Amino acid sequence: MKPWHLVHLQRMLRDQWKSPEELADIQNAKLRQLIRHAHARVPVYRRLFDEAGIRPSDIQTVDDLPRIPIMSRRTLHESPLEDRLARGVEPDRCRQSATSGTTGIPLKLHVTPRDATLKSLTWARAFLSRGMRPWDRMVAFIGQEHVRTASSWYERVGLWRRREVSTWAGPEAWVHEIRQWRPRALVGYVMTLRLLADHLLRAGIDDVTPSLVFHSSAVLDDVSRRFLEGTLRTRIVDIYGSDEAGCIAWECGACRGYHVSSDVLVVELLRNGNRVSPGEEGEVIITNLHAYAMPFIRYAQGDVARMSTEPSACGRGLPLLERIEGRTDDFLVLRGGKMISPHPVYHCIDHVPGIARWKAVQHAVDQLTVYIELERRHEPAAIHGAVRRNLQALLGPEVALTVETVECLPVDPSAKFRVVTSTVGAVLT
Ligand SMILES: [Zn+2]
Known part of the structure; x- marks a missing residue:
């Protein structure tokens, strides 16, 4: 943390209380600057703008954004890194x-330290607005096997202390960590929090009582929310965020819904290419106003949401999302009933280069098949080997793994694309 971080955080804390008109001015000024940058320095956007006949001066406000075509994750994925990265940024x-x-x-994703800091400040604002104090400790459940152990200077002086706990370790280890470190807040993904809560209930543990529990990275369904709130004995604060955009919106304690971080990003909700009215469902399209190394402009986030029809009750001028719908994945269930959250499964596969798209299906308690669409010019053998090694380390030797290259991924009977599915019924309390 450097002095400019505090200045920026202070500005964000102040800006959230500005009027919608003032916030629109902030948003539009940042948008104009971002568009000029992307046109001048980022080839994939330069091409997109040129093909659509757009000059940077054509985009003056958020209302001009629909002139820019939507950028899909697939298009970005298929673009070479040097086209997605701003000129002058060293990977x-x-x-x-x-x-x-x-x-x-x-x-x-490639993020400069500056872009990364700005992104983490969007999370910090959400945590602060829901009662987290800078000197409180937080445990964050992460999908990677290996966690960050080094602490920053500000953590060493007792500020923003965050301990990462790997979801690979399982509920007993999580409880041990929480008991030892006694954090005031937890932040995790719904499936991980459910595994934790389920374990607390089954083992009769009653001394894990964080004051604050933040949920992020997926959709929090009503059943899970009720279960978690009952077991952890606190309200769950849902944060809608992504790696590309940071904290997109967070649940307000006074309003019904989620305040959009509209001073640092633009959220558009579209149906058939047109913006929807408040109360109507639309596909979430994000423009991250603080991502300069690898910009995300009119980027399809892959979720569906509704803007609220109600005004803000807390005084914040940030707009309100009423509800977010997205995809949910399944737990994997191993022999003996051990359950694995899909979160670490993503990490086992996402980091292997050469994969265009994937899906994992657990057909039986000791059988998992990973279907992979390969990128062009990649040899399957090395990719299959890496995926198998990573998953075997996560799931253990008793699970038979099959990795198959396919032309087209199998379609889910539920009609919703899900990445990790299991036909072995997961039974939680
Ligand atoms: Zn509010």
Whole structure:
């Protein structure tokens, strides 16, 4: 954390209370700057604008955005890195990650330290607005096997202390970590939180009582919310976010719905290419106003949401989303009833280069098949080997793994594309 981070956070904390008109001015000014940058320095957008006959000066406000074609995850995935990355940004100096979210299409992200900080401040604002204090400790459940162990200087002086806990470790290890470290807040993905809550209930554990529980990275269904709130004995605060955009919207304590971080991004809701009215469902399209190394402009996030028809009750000028719908994946169930959240499964596969799209299906308790559409010019043998090795490390030797290259992924009978599905019934409390 550097002085400019605090200045920026302070500005964001102040801006959320501005009027919708003032916020629109902030948003439009940032949008104009981003569009000029993308046109001048990012080949994939330069081409997109040129093909659509758009000059940067044509985009003055959010109302001009529909002139720009939608950018799909697939198009970005298929573009070479040098086309997606702004000229002058050195990939080696970026933080790199891979994410498929819940789409099954892995996308490699490159983020400069500055862009990464701005993104994490969007999360910080959401946490602060729901009662988190800078000196509180937080446990974050992450999908990677190996967690960050180094702490920053501000953590060493007692601020923003965050301990990462790997979802690979399982509920007993999570409880051990929470008991040892006694965080005030937890943040995790619905399936992980459900596994934790289920374990607390079954094992009769009553000393894991975080004051704050934040949910992120997937859709929180009503049944899971009720179960988690009953077991963890606190309200769950849902945060709608993504690796590409940071905190897109967070649940307000006073309003019914989620405040959109409209000072740092643009959310459009579309149906058949047209913006929908409040109360109507539309596909979520994001423009991240703070991503400069690898911009996301009119980027299809892959979720569906509705804007609220009600005004803000808390005084914030940020618009309200009423509801977010998205995809949900299944748990994997292993012999003996052990359940694995889909979260680490994404990490086993997303980081393997050469995969255009994937889907994992558990057909039986000891059988998992991963279907893969390969990128062009990639040899299947090395990819299959890497996927198998990663998953075997997660699931153990007793699960027989099959990796198959397919031309087209199998269609889900539920008609909703799901990345991790299991026909072995997961029974949670
Ligand atoms: Zn509010």
